[in-house]
Amino acid sequence: MKTVIHTEGLSKEYTRGRVATSGLLRDSLANLFRSSLRRGDKERFWALRDVSLEVKEGEVLGLIGRNGSGKTTLLKILSRITRPTSGWAEIHGRVGSLLEVGTGFHPELTGRENTFMSGAILGMSKQEITRKFDEIVAFAELEKFIDTAVKHYSSGMYVRLAFAVAAHLEPEILLVDEVLAVGDIKFQHKCMGKMGDVARAGRTIILVSHQLNQIRRLCQCAAWIDWGTLRQAGPIHEVVNSYESAMSSTEQTDSLRKTSSSLKARFLSWEIVQPAADAPHTLTSHSPVKIRFHLEVRQPVRNTQHGIALFNVDRLLMWATAQQDISFAPGIHYLDYDFPSIPLRPGAYSWQVSLWEHEVQVELWNAIPDLTIATPNYQHWRDEWNGVLNIPSTFSTSTTKG
Amino acid sequence: MSSVTSNPSVAAPAAKLPNRSESLRIEPPHGLFNLRLGELWEYRELLYFMVWRDVKVRYKQTAIGIIWVILQPLLTMLVATIFFGRLAKLPSQGLPYSVFVFAAVVPWSYFASALTNTTNVVVENQRVITKVYFPRLILPLSAAFSGLVDFSIAFVVLLIFTFAHGIKPTFTILLLPFFLLLAVLTVLGVGLWLAALNALYRDVRYLIPFIVQFWTLASPVYYSSSMVPERYRWLYGLNPMAGVIDGFRWALTGTGHAPTITLIASTIMVCIALFGGLTFFNRMEGSIADRV
Numbered sequence: 111m112k113t114v115i116h117t118e119g120l121s122k123e124y125t126r127g128r129v130a131t132s133g134l135l136r137d138s139l140a141n142l143f144r145s146s147l148r149r150g151d152k153e154r155f156w157a158l159r160d161v162s163l164e165v166k167e168g169e170v171l172g173l174i175g176r177n178g179s180g181k182t183t184l185l186k187i188l189s190r191i192t193r194p195t196s197g198w199a200e201i202h203g204r205v206g207s208l209l210e211v212g213t214g215f216h217p218e219l220t221g222r223e224n225t226f227m228s229g230a231i232l233g234m235s236k237q238e239i240t241r242k243f244d245e246i247v248a249f250a251e252l253e254k255f256i257d258t259a260v261k262h263y264s265s266g267m268y269v270r271l272a273f274a275v276a277a278h279l280e281p282e283i284l285l286v287d288e289v290l291a292v293g294d295i296k297f298q299h300k301c302m303g304k305m306g307d308v309a310r311a312g313r314t315i316i317l318v319s320h321q322l323n324q325i326r327r328l329c330q331c332a333a334w335i336d337w338g339t340l341r342q343a344g345p346i347h348e349v350v351n352s353y354e355s356a357m358s359s360t361e362q363t364d365s366l367r368k369t370s371s372s373l374k375a376r377f378l379s380w381e382i383v384q385p386a387a388d389a390p391h392t393l394t395s396h397s398p399v400k401i402r403f404h405l406e407v408r409q410p411v412r413n414t415q416h417g418i419a420l421f422n423v424d425r426l427l428m429w430a431t432a433q434q435d436i437s438f439a440p441g442i443h444y445l446d447y448d449f450p451s452i453p454l455r456p457g458a459y460s461w462q463v464s465l466w467e468h469e470v471q472v473e474l475w476n477a478i479p480d481l482t483i484a485t486p487n488y489q490h491w492r493d494e495w496n497g498v499l500n501i502p503s504t505f506s507t508s509t510t511k512g
Numbered sequence: 513m514s515s516v517t518s519n520p521s522v523a524a525p526a527a528k529l530p531n532r533s534e535s536l537r538i539e540p541p542h543g544l545f546n547l548r549l550g551e552l553w554e555y556r557e558l559l560y561f562m563v564w565r566d567v568k569v570r571y572k573q574t575a576i577g578i579i580w581v582i583l584q585p586l587l588t589m590l591v592a593t594i595f596f597g598r599l600a601k602l603p604s605q606g607l608p609y610s611v612f613v614f615a616a617v618v619p620w621s622y623f624a625s626a627l628t629n630t631t632n633v634v635v636e637n638q639r640v641i642t643k644v645y646f647p648r649l650i651l652p653l654s655a656a657f658s659g660l661v662d663f664s665i666a667f668v669v670l671l672i673f674t675f676a677h678g679i680k681p682t683f684t685i686l687l688l689p690f691f692l693l694l695a696v697l698t699v700l701g702v703g704l705w706l707a708a709l710n711a712l713y714r715d716v717r718y719l720i721p722f723i724v725q726f727w728t729l730a731s732p733v734y735y736s737s738s739m740v741p742e743r744y745r746w747l748y749g750l751n752p753m754a755g756v757i758d759g760f761r762w763a764l765t766g767t768g769h770a771p772t773i774t775l776i777a778s779t780i781m782v783c784i785a786l787f788g789g790l791t792f793f794n795r796m797e798g799s800i801a802d803r804v
Contacts, residue, residue, distance in 0.1 A: 124802065186801070190538060190645040193798040199538040210643040216565060218572045223565075230561040231644055259572075 112202070114283060114314050115165040115188065119197035122158040122183050157183040159338040160197070165316065167203075170309045172329035172346065173318045174353050180338040181318045185209060185285050188316070203314070206233050206281030212272035217261035221252055221271055224260055228275045242278045249300075250274035270297055277304045284308065287318045302328070303494050322350050322423050326457060327496060347456070347484065354423060354458040355479050374411055375438065377463055377475040378404040383446075392482040396451045396502045403445040403463055403477075407438040414438065415466040418447065420481070423458050428498070455500040456483050541798035547790065552647050562654035566629075567661050581662045582669050585621050589614040596734045605736050607765055611677050615761045616733040618663065618670045619695055623753060624724045626659035626696075630703030631720050634711045634800065641801050648797045649790075652707050656699045663692075674764060682766035691759040697782045698752040704789030708796040711803055732757050737774065749777030752785070 158180045165171050173181045186192045188199060189207035214231035215224045225246055229239040239246075247256050250270040260268055286305075305328055309315055319325050325332060325346070332349035334342045342349050381390040384400035393399065403418075414437060419430035445463075461477035488503055489496045571577040589610055596602045597609030604612035633655040634641070634648070641648065674681075710716035728734075731753040740748045748754050749771075755778025758771035796803075 186642075187538060190536075191642060192801045193541045194538065196540055201536045201538065202534070204534055205536070207644060210639075213643045214640055216569055218569050219565065223568065227561055227565050230558045231640060231646065233644075233646075236557050236561075 111166040111168065113164050114167045114202045115163070115199065115316070116201075117161055117163045117188075117197065117199040120158060120161045120163075120184070120187060120194050120199055121156060121196045122180075122187060122192065123154055123195040124157050125154050156338050158187070158194075158335075161335070161338075161340045162197075163333060163340060163343065165314060167314055168312045169331060170315045170317065170329045172325035172332040172350075173316060173335060174320075174322070174325060174332055174350065175335035175341075176357075177320075179335045181335050182209070182287055183338075184335065185287050185316065185318060189285050201283065203282030204233075205283045205285065206279045207285040207287075208232070208276045208279070209285075209287040211269055211276065215260060215268075215272060218259055220259050221247075221256040221263070225256075225271065225275055228272065229278075232276060232279050233281065234279060246271075246274045246278050249277065249304075266297075273297075273301055277301065277308075280308075281313070283314045283316075285316050288320065299494060306492070306494065322354065323457065326350060351458060351482055355482075374409045374467075375405060375407040375465055375473050377473060377477070378406050378442075380404070380461060380463075380477050382481075389482075391479050392484055393452060394484050396453065396485055399449045399452055401447045401449070401461075403447075403461075405438070405443045405445055405465075407440050407443060410437070410439055411465070411467055411472060412437045413467070414472070416445070417462075417464040417466070419462045421460050421462065422454075422498075423460075428454060428459065451502070452483065453499050453501045454483055455489065455496060455498060456485060456487060458482055541795075547649075547794060548647065552649060555646055555650055558646055559650050559654055559657070562650060563658040563661075566654060566658035570658075578665065581665045585614065585617045585666050586669070588617050588621070592617070592734055602735050603739070605738065605761075606767060607679070608677055611674055611679060611765065612736075612761070613734060614670055614673055615764050616731075616757045618666045619692070619757060619760045620728065620731065620733050620753070621666065622659050622663040623695055623699060623756070624728070625662070626656050626699045627703055627706070627724065628720050629655040629659065630699055631706040631710050631716060634707045635714070635717070638711075648800055649793065652700060652703050652793070656696055656703060659699075660692075660696070670764070679765050679767075681764070684763045684766045684770075687763040688760065691756050691763060694752065694759070694779065694782060695756045697786055698756060701752070701782050701785030701789050704793040705785075708793045708800070711796065711800055727751070727753065730754075732761075737771065745773050746777045749774035750781050752778040752782045754778060 161180075161184060173184065175181050183192070185207065186209070187194050188201065189205060189209070191207075191209075212228065214228040216227065219227065222243075225243065226236070226239050230236065234242075247253055250267075250273070252267060252271055252274075255263065255267065260271070263271070302324070305315070305317075309328060315328075317325065317328060329346050331344060332346050332353075333340060334349050334353050342352060380401065380403045382393060382399060383390075383402045385395060385397055387394065413435050415432055415434055416436060417430065417432040420428040422428055458480045459482075460480045463473075463475050463477060464471065465473040483500075485500060486502075488500055574580060576583075592613045593610045596613070597604070602609070607615075630652045633651045637651055641651075706716055706720070730751050737745070737748060737754060737758050755771060755775040758774055762770060
């Protein structure tokens, strides 16, 4: 496959002082005098440092990383909004970038007028917009309001129209920054479907998103940018999983067990004891599973309640249960859970286990590391039909007599 | 997502990719003067849309809309005629003072408002600049061009007004487009500097009313440039608008002499300013998104 985006040692340096000051002449004059006294007090920093990357034709690449890690800077360089300080990039094909929803919209203009304006700014020709106009309006579901000034639109309507215009951009290479997280859920799904179509049409896409599930669904590969440098690039699950576990472990050390109010008991660790595997926190099969939590008890606890919950990366509750009236003597205890299988879609999940004594919390542990589910997928081939569960199933037909 | 049972091979019709394939190399900025006029030409539709948007928005926000375009120069002419013509009795090259001043106010209003708009256009579009790429030169160009729509309307009124005073056009009227072009180039020559400077230092925004005010006094809008001593005429002509207004008035009414010396000095001045402005704006272009 042809390489369509190739960057080599791409770096971008910003001067913090210049960006942050008011931009008034007064400050610059003041700086003139100051810098003659104190040289080099301007704070420089690298927003992007030595990023070398290759994207093949038709690939959908997810860019992940913390806020301010340099993802948007990379997109801005590739879309030519800003120039690199050093290094270079080569792009083969027409580039369209989508860094914001509603670029070029003016509140005084009508939906129709804004469609043309925004389309032109995003790089569509007048002829192209005219041809796709009805399709855009239908996609936005705004047939009745297309000749109303957008200042009278609700924010939902505004976003729908803005995205509809953007979604009909048909460049060979599309750069998208965190813009899919707009509108209501129904519209988001519609947008995701549209993105999927674009990807299947053989276009190359670079997508920035914090929604890792979205990235997992749309992309085949990912690049993880951390502090301006490329930390890891490769197949989607590898990169996203290592990003997720790095994120959850830093979060954990940040708020290291602040919640454990009493020292009577604490959870130490967890593991998958069955099926036995090299990676005790990764589930690779649909066979029966035994999960074990290690609990250290220092003072006897009686008539305790014990809760367990499983969350996905978006902190949505997947499953939870609780046990009543159990007592523990001091010492190390195993708390075992047996499941016939855990039929959740592949991804990262986290356990939360707790211990309560008469409505008082004794211990609450957000388990580390995460549970990584990497089981064979039994789901629909189209992304939009991928559900929360991943239930093994077989299919057959038979004919009844009569 | 219409159907769960659709065949994937027919579900998503692959849209045809455009045949035109372009290669692009992105590098740190280098070179002093790299205009990329070809690219500007490719974006001509965007320029058209920007002008179109400017004009639309301008009239949508006002109650009497397009009437302002006529009212503004008319009122200026009226007040100037009363105070400078009747009271101060300024000479007007043998023309009725009202015609004399109106013929200057129309191109001058274009210049003053276009210069202000050009100065502010980069700052006002900073959101777009930081979100999408297009040749940044489109912005000052659109600001300079969109003023021409107002100008055209006012110009029609000026024509009627001139004829109503019994002044017949001569062949010199064919030279009007040249003087108009000179006015547009002056707007760009000065505006490109100011627009780029305004992106760096917002002070420029506050400076603009003063610049326009001083410039009015230094141009033959309300008085005749014949009041300037002959030997300083070339110096006076270094103000390009002196050449533009003198020429405009001469071409429209056909009276007086062609402002030769002033015009030559003005044209040279415009060319220098424009070249410098383009270079400066071009140098700024690469980093403009980082600075606005």
